[in-house]
Amino acid sequence: MAKITDKIKEYTRPGYYEKFDYHWTMSIDLDRCTGCGACVVACQAENNLPIVGEKRFKERREMKWLRIERYWEGEYPNLKLKFLPMLCQQCDQAPCETPCPVAATYHNQDGLNTQIYNRCIGTRTCAVYCPYEVRYFNWFTYTWDEPLEQQLNPDVTVREKGVMEKCTFCVQRIRMAKDKAKDDNRRRVKDGEVTPACVQSCASEAMQFGDLNDPNSKVSKMTKNKRAYHVLEELNTKPSVVYLQKVEKHD
Amino acid sequence: MSISVGDAISSFKIPILMGVMVIFGFGIGYLINYTFFSDRSPVQPINFSHKIHVTDNNIQCMHCHAYVDKTPSAGVPSVKKCMGCHKAIATDKPEIIKLTEYWDKQEPIPWIKVHDVPDFVYFTHKRHIKAGIECQTCHGPIETMARVTRVSSLKMPWCVDCHTEKQVENGRDCVTCHK
Numbered sequence: 001m002a003k004i005t006d007k008i009k010e011y012t013r014p015g016y017y018e019k020f021d022y023h024w025t026m027s028i029d030l031d032r033c034t035g036c037g038a039c040v041v042a043c044q045a046e047n048n049l050p051i052v053g054e055k056r057f058k059e060r061r062e063m064k065w066l067r068i069e070r071y072w073e074g075e076y077p078n079l080k081l082k083f084l085p086m087l088c089q090q091c092d093q094a095p096c097e098t099p100c101p102v103a104a105t106y107h108n109q110d111g112l113n114t115q116i117y118n119r120c121i122g123t124r125t126c127a128v129y130c131p132y133e134v135r136y137f138n139w140f141t142y143t144w145d146e147p148l149e150q151q152l153n154p155d156v157t158v159r160e161k162g163v164m165e166k167c168t169f170c171v172q173r174i175r176m177a178k179d180k181a182k183d184d185n186r187r188r189v190k191d192g193e194v195t196p197a198c199v200q201s202c203a204s205e206a207m208q209f210g211d212l213n214d215p216n217s218k219v220s221k222m223t224k225n226k227r228a229y230h231v232l233e234e235l236n237t238k239p240s241v242v243y244l245q246k247v248e249k250h251d
Numbered sequence: 252m253s254i255s256v257g258d259a260i261s262s263f264k265i266p267i268l269m270g271v272m273v274i275f276g277f278g279i280g281y282l283i284n285y286t287f288f289s290d291r292s293p294v295q296p297i298n299f300s301h302k303i304h305v306t307d308n309n310i311q312c313m314h315c316h317a318y319v320d321k322t323p324s325a326g327v328p329s330v331k332k333c334m335g336c337h338k339a340i341a342t343d344k345p346e347i348i349k350l351t352e353y354w355d356k357q358e359p360i361p362w363i364k365v366h367d368v369p370d371f372v373y374f375t376h377k378r379h380i381k382a383g384i385e386c387q388t389c390h391g392p393i394e395t396m397a398r399v400t401r402v403s404s405l406k407m408p409w410c411v412d413c414h415t416e417k418q419v420e421n422g423r424d425c426v427t428c429h430k
Contacts, residue, residue: 116425118371157371
């Protein structure tokens with residue numbers, strides 16, 4: 001009996017890690033989100049995302065690692081609009097990781113659901129398995145016109161045709177923060193040192209980013225909020241993005 | 252009656268000979284390419300010698316590659332830095348005259364990159380230098396080279412072997428090096 005329970009424990013612990021070194025987590029307060037879309041633009045600029053154009057957009061081949069979903073409620077005079085920024089949830093039990101035939105996507109020790117572009121062979125299975133629809137496939141090799149290639153971020157690869165891509169929680173910024181911490185002879189990154197592009201650009205500070213393993217970080221406090229929930233929690237994917245419910249007046 | 256292999260292949264003599272010659276030709280071609288035209292040791296626009304600078308004149312690596320412990324890239328010195336010394340030193344040598352021409356035109360020297368990693372690799376000199384790795388560990392006996400030759404393969408197994416051996420923290424995690 002003990003053996004069976006051990007087995008169950010082994011298979012239910014996040015990503016087969018006993019404990020993550022860092023557990024990078026993002027919290028999004030939907031009560032503060034105004035749906036301005038600054039995060040979408042920031043993500044686009046930071047991560048070398050191409051502008052696919054109208055034709056490709058109609059073919060549903062747009063590339064937006066972070067998109068704002070709109071939910072309309074009610075009829076015209078009492079119309080309500082709700083926003084939900086949807087990005088890769090960095091699930092601790094990610095459905096996208098298991099089907100990859102080449103292990104191009106896997107869970108690392110920091111609780112990140114990583115995507116290694118040069119390893120990806122483009123089977124697109126992960127995109128099918130993802131319940132949040134946040135994986136994007138490069139159908140073409142996109143190019144940047146003459147002066148625009150100057151604005152590409154050198155810390156992020158420019159992806160080629162046939163490669164799956166998704167939000168990385170700005171892993172290049174995490175890497176830089178760790179680099180800085182090592183320079184200062186620190187073992188750990190301090191809370192607030194890592195800010196992904198979307199978090200940095202959020203005007204109403206709806207988004208917070210930090211380490212869940214640190215009980216004093218801003219994110220840990222946010223996750224203890226009563227309003228906190230995960231999207232599609234019933235799928236048991238254990239997402240690393242925590243949403244805080246919008247406060248509404250009920251009659 | 253005996254069976255001879257020679258009789259059996261006698262009608263195919265010419266194609267076999269041609270095949271052997273093609274293979275031989277490819278072998279020679281590969282050797283010529285490897286010794287003279289490979290990217291391991293390309294001929295640079297100016298015949299710069301690390302031997303003269305480092306071994307003979309005792310200039311430290313960091314004097315020219317000033318950013319090696321501060322940034323990901325070590326930094327190829329600017330023409331201005333070269334001219335800082337060569338305005339006065341060895342101005343009559345043919346290679347220095349070439350350098351002066353670049354300086355007069357105010358153009359950078361189009362060096363050919365010998366040690367290059369693909370765009371999807373994040374490599375930082377800073378971390379390696381701060382961890383106490385010698386330049387020679389990866390670049391070979393660079394201080395004795397008249398023309399820079401790549402000694403290491405700079406391929407992933409070569410990186411991972413060293414990371415494993417030195418037990419680098421998260422050294423085998425993909426996103427440590429892949430971006």
